[in-house]
Amino acid sequence: MENVDELTAIKAVQLIKEGSLSAEELIMKKFDRIRNIDGSLNCFISVLDEVAVEAARTVDKRVRMGEDVGRLAGIPIGVKDNICVEGVPCTCGSRMLENFKPLYNATVIERIRGEGGIVLGKTNLDEFAMGSSTETSYFGPVRNPWDIGKVPGGSSGGSGAAVASGEVLLAFGSDTGGSIRCPASFCGVVGIKPTFGRVSRYGLVAYANSLEQIGPIGRTVEECALFFTVFSGHDPKDATSLPSKREDYTRYLVDDVQGMRFGVPQELFGKGIDERVEKVVWDAVKVLEGLGATYEEISLSSLKYALPAYYILAMSEASSNLARFDGVRYGYNSGEQGKDWNEAFSKNRREGFGAEVRRRIMLGAYALSAGYYEQYYLRALKVRTLLKEDFERTLQDFDAVLGPTMPFPAFNIGEKIDDPLALYLSDINTVTANIIGIPAISVPCGFADGLPVGLQIMAGVGEEGKIIRVAFTYERNTNWHKKIPQIDF
Ligand code: GLN
Numbered sequence: 227m228e229n230v231d232e233l234t235a236i237k238a239v240q241l242i243k244e245g246s247l248s249a250e251e252l253i254m255k256k257f258d259r260i261r262n263i264d265g266s267l268n269c270f271i272s273v274l275d276e277v278a279v280e281a282a283r284t285v286d287k288r289v290r291m292g293e294d295v296g297r298l299a300g301i302p303i304g305v306k307d308n309i310c311v312e313g314v315p316c317t318c319g320s321r322m323l324e325n326f327k328p329l330y331n332a333t334v335i336e337r338i339r340g341e342g343g344i345v346l347g348k349t350n351l352d353e354f355a356m357g358s359s360t361e362t363s364y365f366g367p368v369r370n371p372w373d374i375g376k377v378p379g380g381s382s383g384g385s386g387a388a389v390a391s392g393e394v395l396l397a398f399g400s401d402t403g404g405s406i407r408c409p410a411s412f413c414g415v416v417g418i419k420p421t422f423g424r425v426s427r428y429g430l431v432a433y434a435n436s437l438e439q440i441g442p443i444g445r446t447v448e449e450c451a452l453f454f455t456v457f458s459g460h461d462p463k464d465a466t467s468l469p470s471k472r473e474d475y476t477r478y479l480v481d482d483v484q485g486m487r488f489g490v491p492q493e494l495f496g497k498g499i500d501e502r503v504e505k506v507v508w509d510a511v512k513v514l515e516g517l518g519a520t521y522e523e524i525s526l527s528s529l530k531y532a533l534p535a536y537y538i539l540a541m542s543e544a545s546s547n548l549a550r551f552d553g554v555r556y557g558y559n560s561g562e563q564g565k566d567w568n569e570a571f572s573k574n575r576r577e578g579f580g581a582e583v584r585r586r587i588m589l590g591a592y593a594l595s596a597g598y599y600e601q602y603y604l605r606a607l608k609v610r611t612l613l614k615e616d617f618e619r620t621l622q623d624f625d626a627v628l629g630p631t632m633p634f635p636a637f638n639i640g641e642k643i644d645d646p647l648a649l650y651l652s653d654i655n656t657v658t659a660n661i662i663g664i665p666a667i668s669v670p671c672g673f674a675d676g677l678p679v680g681l682q683i684m685a686g687v688g689e690e691g692k693i694i695r696v697a698f699t700y701e702r703n704t705n706w707h708k709k710i711p712q713i714d715f
Contacts, residue, residue: 249300296342332429349384404656411680422663426461494629545590
């Protein structure tokens, strides 16, 4: 049989259904792989050995009985550790929730399990998903499988690196300002940030509700489309979930961009962009042109306000969301007796949260405080409207907007961690899709000195089908997705 570490989820489901690969064997191979390499990568915070093996055996038994085992039958899946799986610790990469075990499953977990998918473990992340490098986790940094001296991107760095290194076939990420697309770009895999409301957030620990979505990470567009189909769609348990009926995104796996028109905003190639990234992304645009699409260089001047507006919105929402973690209702409790409430509460939060989370809570509270609210939060909301209008206008003339996902390839571990502004700047191209709620995908489009580079494709609200089609066409006509990191550590 072919190398299990190089199997796609599509092929694996087919082999499992035919009975030529057992789900149990596949899971055991993945456990071996995690045992061999995760000491170096640190992608997993917890692994579900017995539960996962039991689930795999059930799939195999049902195959033998000729039952329909579902569209993700036997596929080992990594779950970012801010998504609830009943009975399994959900730490959010924080000391604050080190011992928190959810009493229920997130809707996305119910859905993948309903189609035979198997939760293999919970993946490492920046603390409460705040970061772009997966260095702020209480459980230590994740390393990039292409070069373990580099970051994997963040905040879904454990999910990105686990897929790239073949520890799992698919993984969930969450994307508030780029946290799926950034690790997808840095690790050379595919990641989708869906339209706001397309995926249920029931069971996702909130960082900034108005911005975030759960989305798929996989090695190929085809696998992401299948995975996404299974867990997306309306959920009555999430009031912000869109009422539209469920869609089969695999219909958009069409190898054709003939006649499509793309806008390429110069602002996505602004100050600070790495020249190698710029070249690789332009080559990708030319590939799509060669396949019958046309493009135009455009300017979207409001893009320059996106990053500051994002950080004000995200931190403001975070300061309010994280207020519930006080060691009394939820979370870490220092255990000290005899102090007044205020003192105990502050101590729990000071010790339970890491420095970046504390910084954001304070900045967010400041932006929302009387006297500053108009100057910061309200202004950021105005930028949100401006960006929305600008994009809507542009998308009347173009099918999609293209550019680099990240302005540079993966950087060294430790390089930016003491300089928060430098880290925030890495999100410059990804935050817009979250601010205005549109879908965006990152697809591997080449390398810069051995490190992967991602092409970002954005389209209008509800147009996941379009970005999947463009990315699939690009993938079908290039070979980047076949490059897999040589793991020799
Ligand atoms: N890097 C961004 C931030 O720190 C995005 C994080 C995310 O998408 N969860 O806010």
